[in-house]
Amino acid sequence: MxxxxxxxxxxxxxxxxxxxxxxxxxxxxxxxxxxxxxxxxxxxxxxxxxxxxxxxxxxxxSMSSFIMAVARDRNLPIVGIPAFPRRFFSTGQMYVNAKAGITAPQDLIGRRIGLHSFQTTLSVLGKGDLKLEYGVPWEKIHWICMRPELMPAEVTSELKLWPPARIWA
Structure with a gap:
């Protein structure tokens, strides 16, 4: 086989x-x-x-997209195995413009942050780390995404997300 x-x-x-x-x-x-x-x-x-x-x-x-898909379709013929080959720490993948005046995580509030996509696993981990480890509410950041989401997601109108959440067809 x-x-x-x-x-x-x-x-x-x-x-x-x-x-x-x-x-x-x-x-x-x-x-x-x-x-x-x-x-x-x-x-x-x-x-x-x-x-x-x-x-x-x-x-x-993506672990997060997989979880969303299984939650919506219990008959999805895919089994997830929790293996994480990249082993990146989210904070080790965050980069800031040296001229932007950002000296602490709290300085990210109200700023624009670029992501691959909002629900990419590393993005989910990064938002969680910002909120839980540094007290930075990810809801107060303007997120700029490189790609539309793999799984459709409804977001509140208060969330600053570009491009706006789009349905995956």
Whole structure:
């Protein structure tokens, strides 16, 4: 049995690409380098291709989008496995303009922050860290998203989100 494996080429995934991972007996992995927001060797839009089209046997995905999808469709034929290959800490992925006068997390209130998307797992973790660790209410930040959301979400009119939440079709 050959299983397609749609992943990014992180250091932790290289063994899948160079064949040093021994799959279970009778199984072979066909690793596909599929990006989420960047085009890689085997394409892009990994999460959408898996959630909407079941395009792969196994795929690295957004935990938060997966949870939203399962909550809405109990018959979704996907099983989530809690493996987190990136191991990024959200605060280690936040960058500020040195000339913006931001010296503490509280200075982000009322400012614009760019994200891949509002519900990307790292974005969810970052918003939680800002609120719980630093007392910065994420609801008081103007969020600028690079892409529309994978799963449709209703947001309050007080939330400053651009582009506005869009239905995923």
């Amino acid at each position: 050959e299983l397609t494996l749609a992943i990014n080429r992180y250091d932790r995934h290289v063994p899948f690409f160079n064949g040093t991972v021994d799959p279970p007996k009778g199984v072979t992995f066909k690793p596909l380098e599929v990006g989420e927001s960047s085009i890689y060797r085997d394409g892009t839009d990994r999460h959408e291709r898996m959630m909407k089209h079941l395009a792969f046997d196994i795929a690295e995905m």
